[in-house]
Amino acid sequence: MKKQILSSLVLSLLCALLLCGLYPALLLVVAKASAGGGNGVTIRYSGKRYYIAVAQRFSEDRYFWSRPSAVDYNASGSGGSNKGPFNKLYLKLVQQRIDSFLIHNPGAIKAQIPSELVTASGSGLDPDISYEAAMIQVKRVAAARNVSEKRIKSMIQDHCSRSLLGPAIINVLLLNIALDRMAYNDNLKK
Structure with a gap:
């Protein structure tokens, strides 16, 4: 023993x-x-520090929207909603997000909306969206900023990360900061 x-x-x-x-x-x-x-990797912009790998809330038409967050973009409370795909409250919330997206993106049709724009991720903090999710928002962002769609699409291409096996993704925070910098530079030229 x-x-x-x-x-x-x-x-x-x-x-x-x-x-x-x-x-x-x-x-x-x-x-x-x-x-x-x-x-964590951070960026300073307009006197604030942002974590690049943590989603931020963007709801104005002049910005690309991030993936919805079940934790209200609170990095200290990362997590999903735990509601299943047949939960009535969850389906109602997804439908509200679809309706809101269609109101803010005239011309888009429900079948074209990438699911990531109306469903929250498992962490609630995904900083990236797919190339398709960015492209469906181009008309709205271009109109709100009074910029050509071609210029907005070019910015998406510039901020697109491609991996060998995964899909093309865009960091929403970095793209939106680039849009603000573009507008600032355009105003300086006037």
């Missing part, structure tokens, strides 16, 4: 050292070596 207790204590101490000491230290080293030094 002494032998079993002794081996259990040694194993417990070894696991504590490995899992509570060495593994967290290794993660800290990797985090400090990554972009942002383990604190």
